[in-house]
Amino acid sequence: MVAIGYGLASAKWFTDKSGQIIARIVTQVALPMYMVNTITHDFTKGELIRLLPEIKFPIVSMLVLFAISVGFARALGIRKNRRGLFQSMFFNSNTVFVGLPINMALFGVKSLPYVLVYYMVNTTFFWTLGTYLIQRDGEGAWKFDIRATLSKVFSPPLLGFILGIIFVWTDVKLPTFVVSDLQYIGNLTVPLSMFFIGIAVQRAGLRNMEFNKYSLGILFGRFILAPIVMFFLLWKADVPHLMKQVFILQSAMPVMTNAPVVASLYGADADYAAIMVTESTILSLVVVPILMTLINN
Known part of the structure; x- marks a missing residue:
């Protein structure tokens, strides 16, 4: 699907705004409906109650990675107007457009709650600490806007997740025609996300890739340190094996x-x-298969 998106973008089927439109459809329409439909259809109160305490693993993982990123930025001599951006990209990951479709393709619908737990923590960290670090690199003084931050954290996908939990908790049964609509539109999430990745890669161009201390530090943090930190946090933990697999993949x-x-x-x-x-x-198209091989053995 990524290759199809790349090919269609190369063939000029998509304009410059197509990626933005697809991203908005996924995040504001398809994914929230997917959340509501999946949570209400496939999960019980007991499963959701057991899930909530596991939020501690991505929280600790990101705090550890943030601490490591401070040392890495100084050790690599990252210049000051890039240092905050370097740190933010070091400990935050793309849990929706890449993480969600990959986990759904590999593990199926049972992986969704774990994907969403990681997503909640990741998006909160990005729009608070991550945004602060990036803003500190810029030209103006840093300002914290609580209203803007909350609107980013409580995004449509997270609100869809919360709504699904409310329906499960209150035993609300949605009408059949509503469930059908949620399912049809929600099923657009994975293929459109894959198309988006292909379009983004084609638009950016492979020629723009360059490997230096600024890029290698980020790649090392994303693909090596992040899964290692998560692995050691989960190693002795008494949690489902599927959760371990999803959290390790999401971290990378x-x-x-x-x-x-x-x-x-x-x-x-x-x-x-x-x-x-x-x-x-x-x-990530190379790293994910390698990581899957390692965590399955």
């Missing part, structure tokens, strides 16, 4: 697609962020 996803947008908004190095999104997304 590429750089957040929002990083260049936020960097541009605050006058940070948006080009650097865009290159890292491209490089990490392309390399």
